[in-house]
Amino acid sequence: MKIQFHGASREVTGSCYVLEADGVRFLVDCGMFQGGREARDKNYAAFEFNPREIDFVLLTHAHIDHSGMLPRLVAEGFSGPIYTTQATAELLQIMLRDSAHIQEKEADWGQYSRGRNSRKARDTEVKPLYTLDQAEVCLGQLQPVVYDADLSPHALVRCKFREAGHILGSAIIEVWVDDAGQHKKLVFSGDLGNAGQPILQDPAIIESADVLLIESTYGDRLHKTLDQTMDELVHAITDTLKRKGGNVIIPAFTVGRTQEILYLLYDLTRQGRLHDLNIYVDSPMATSATEITMKHIELMDTEARGLMQWLKRGQNVPQVRFTQSVEESMALNQIKGGAIILSASGMCDAGRIKHHLSYNLGRTECSVLITGFQAGGTLGRRLVDGAKIVRIFGRDVPVRADLYTIGGLSAHADQAGLLSWLGHFRKPPHHTFIVHGEENVAFGFADLIRENWNWHVEVPGYKDEFEL
Numbered sequence: 001m002k003i004q005f006h007g008a009s010r011e012v013t014g015s016c017y018v019l020e021a022d023g024v025r026f027l028v029d030c031g032m033f034q035g036g037r038e039a040r041d042k043n044y045a046a047f048e049f050n051p052r053e054i055d056f057v058l059l060t061h062a063h064i065d066h067s068g069m070l071p072r073l074v075a076e077g078f079s080g081p082i083y084t085t086q087a088t089a090e091l092l093q094i095m096l097r098d099s100a101h102i103q104e105k106e107a108d109w110g111q112y113s114r115g116r117n118s119r120k121a122r123d124t125e126v127k128p129l130y131t132l133d134q135a136e137v138c139l140g141q142l143q144p145v146v147y148d149a150d151l152s153p154h155a156l157v158r159c160k161f162r163e164a165g166h167i168l169g170s171a172i173i174e175v176w177v178d179d180a181g182q183h184k185k186l187v188f189s190g191d192l193g194n195a196g197q198p199i200l201q202d203p204a205i206i207e208s209a210d211v212l213l214i215e216s217t218y219g220d221r222l223h224k225t226l227d228q229t230m231d232e233l234v235h236a237i238t239d240t241l242k243r244k245g246g247n248v249i250i251p252a253f254t255v256g257r258t259q260e261i262l263y264l265l266y267d268l269t270r271q272g273r274l275h276d277l278n279i280y281v282d283s284p285m286a287t288s289a290t291e292i293t294m295k296h297i298e299l300m301d302t303e304a305r306g307l308m309q310w311l312k313r314g315q316n317v318p319q320v321r322f323t324q325s326v327e328e329s330m331a332l333n334q335i336k337g338g339a340i341i342l343s344a345s346g347m348c349d350a351g352r353i354k355h356h357l358s359y360n361l362g363r364t365e366c367s368v369l370i371t372g373f374q375a376g377g378t379l380g381r382r383l384v385d386g387a388k389i390v391r392i393f394g395r396d397v398p399v400r401a402d403l404y405t406i407g408g409l410s411a412h413a414d415q416a417g418l419l420s421w422l423g424h425f426r427k428p429p430h431h432t433f434i435v436h437g438e439e440n441v442a443f444g445f446a447d448l449i450r451e452n453w454n455w456h457v458e459v460p461g462y463k464d465e466f467e468l
């Protein structure tokens with residue numbers, strides 16, 4: 001049996017692993033590379049394997065860096081089932097369509113900008129990575145599975161999806177492969193959440209594996225505690241709404257972060273630490289993701305279920321309005337104070353959040369709360385780095401609002417969380433592969449595991465192959 005690493009190898013995005021045993025070949029995740037030109041080239045490069053020869057796909061969760069290349073896999077001939085949890089399948093309905101929409105828009109734009117500078121328009125044709133129609137075909141191949149249930153996607157393969165506590169529907173996948181009479185257990189951690197993270201249950205405990213792939217996004221650092229995060233939120237919101245009388249603008253990722261912030265605002269109201277909040281969720285995609293989350297009460301932890309009961313009783317609960325149309329969104333620009341506006345994109349480089357920033361950044365009585373990672377080159381990063389003036393829609397906007405960076409909200413386990421999860425293994429796996437982390441982080445985390453337990457650990461590179 002062998003494994004090939006086609007992404008998330010010494011980097012964070014592009015998760016995609018090919019498993020090949022005698023008589024079966026399957027993928028775990030088929031994610032998009034994200035960030036800059038190099039990522040784009042990798043996405044456009046041909047698959048290193050023949051999609052027609054893949055029997056099935058196991059998908060850990062809906063994030064685009066794990067799922068975003070599935071439509072292309074299907075467009076290039078993969079016709080088998082894609083197994084994933086029910087909630088992930090529901091989230092993919094909005095996320096893969098959105099991704100296809102972005103691909104089509106970028107291709108249009110590329111064509112236009114190149115066409116103007118080129119004499120041979122046909123040579124410069126820019127094709128989208130995939131189209132909305134191709135995404136629709138791919139969605140038709142999703143096969144929802146139940147957590148903790150036995151699944152046999154193939155005569156030689158059995159697997160189980162376990163809670164990963166990362167985003168709604170996320171899974172650790174246990175896979176048993178019958179390889180020429182030898183039985184091997186593989187464990188794919190997927191992205192692992194924080195124990196104690198709002199809304200979701202903690203990652204399932206796994207005690208054994210012959211082959212383990214573990215993510216290492218934050219293998220080099222520790223997060224702030226949730227208590228500290230709640231204190232920071234209370235201070236920022238009370239100071240802005242009550243003392244200064246302005247608005248609070250929160251850029252947030254549509255899946256996960258938006259729902260966590262809503263949860264914390266509800267919970268802080270229930271605790272009596274915040275009062276009379278007027279919250280606007282101004283992102284149709286975040287609204288859909290919130291609806292899907294609210295529907296899956298069975299996936300929530302005990303605290304979140306308790307909060308849902310309190311919400312149902314409906315006394316002193318915050319006002320939350322979900323805006324859909326562009327007109328409703330624009331109407332928010334007239335509100336001068338007292339509003340909390342949650343909008344996307346999470347890094348402020350696209351979407352409705354840019355309008356809210358252009359209206360509120362220049363006002364000293366307002367605040368912007370940064371609640372997630374801001375990649376280099378984004379508007380969000382320039383704000384975090386302390387820019388005094390930023391350019392939005394071709395206009396210079398002075399930064400006069402207060403800027404708060406709320407730490408502690410992360411969908412990924414930190415170093416302590418990863419080590420504690422690994423600590424449940426009763427004996428060392430024969431192979432442990434560190435994936436889904438920047439190069440220095442992944443190597444550092446590998447060293448840490450060797451120091452702690454003396455395991456045999458590898459940090460695979462892009463396109464590396466290992467005999468198992």
Ligand SMILES: [Zn+2]
Nearest residue numbers: 061063166191
């Ligand atoms: Zn993820």
